Amino acid sequence: NAGVTQTPKFQVLKTGQSMTLQCAQDMNHEYMSWYRQDPGMGLRLIHYSVGAGITDQGEVPNGYNVSRSTTEDFPLRLLSAAPSQTSVYFCASSETYGTEAFFGQGTRLTVV
Amino acid sequence: GQQLNQSPQSMFIQEGEDVSMNCTSSSIFNTWLWYKQDPGEGPVLLIALYKAGELTSNGRLTAQFGITRKDSFLNISASIPSDVGIYFCAGQGEGYSTLTFGKGTMLLVSP
Numbered sequence: 199n200a201g202v203t204q205t206p207k208f209q210v211l212k213t214g215q216s217m218t219l220q221c222a223q224d225m226n227h228e229y230m231s232w233y234r235q236d237p238g239m240g241l242r243l244i245h246y247s248v249g250a251g252i253t254d255q256g257e258v259p260n261g262y263n264v265s266r267s268t269t270e271d272f273p274l275r276l277l278s279a280a281p282s283q284t285s286v287y288f289c290a291s292s293e294t295y296g297t298e299a300f301f302g303q304g305t306r307l308t309v310v
Numbered sequence: 311g312q313q314l315n316q317s318p319q320s321m322f323i324q325e326g327e328d329v330s331m332n333c334t335s336s337s338i339f340n341t342w343l344w345y346k347q348d349p350g351e352g353p354v355l356l357i358a359l360y361k362a363g364e365l366t367s368n369g370r371l372t373a374q375f376g377i378t379r380k381d382s383f384l385n386i387s388a389s390i391p392s393d394v395g396i397y398f399c400a401g402q403g404e405g406y407s408t409l410t411f412g413k414g415t416m417l418l419v420s421p
Contacts (some may be wrong), residue, residue, distance in 0.1 A: 299400075
């Protein structure tokens with residue numbers, strides 16, 4: 199099993215550009231989430247989904263959109279990139295709410 | 311929202327030493343998880359705890375779910391250079407709440 203796969207691994211954007219970070223899992227997990235990791239801030243929850251068609255906001259949702267059309271995929275969209283969104287983004291999945299989460303390898307995003 | 315206080319922020323130790331780190335919360339947690347993150351990688355689950363008082367080992371790692379349900383600790387015995395990384399605690403509070411992560415403990419091991 200591949201587990202949780204994120205693409206791309208690295209990305210540089212100009213301010214104002216939009217892009218989609220891809221996340222796919224092959225463990226048939228219902229729960230998926232997106233985190234951002236910044237130095238000294240730990241992992242902060244952006245958006246999460248408890249199943250196909252259901253999404254909700256986390257701690258830091260502004261500037262990001264998500265959708266969940268299938269169990270496997272949970273893309274994160276940056277609508278208009280800002281330098282404050284320079285970060286490492288992690289996608290995670292778990293069987294249910296609050297249980298063991300499995301993480302992807304991360305996407306390192308720089309907005310200039 | 312719920313917050314976790316993880317300490318220490320960083321540790322620099324000699325190979326062979328034992329290490330202890332902990333997380334505390336002002337509210338009750340139902341689940342405690344401990345993760346390790348290697349440089350350039352995503353966090354990897356080390357130990358999961360689901361019951362108050364539970365003590366679980368994974369090789370040289372031992373973690374405990376505090377009796378009060380407001381804290382957890384992780385011990386690493388006889389540290390080796392590959393233990394270097396950032397260790398995160400994570401917990402789920404009561405009800406259907408999402409995981410909350412601590413800010414991490416950076417561990418450096420000198421050979």
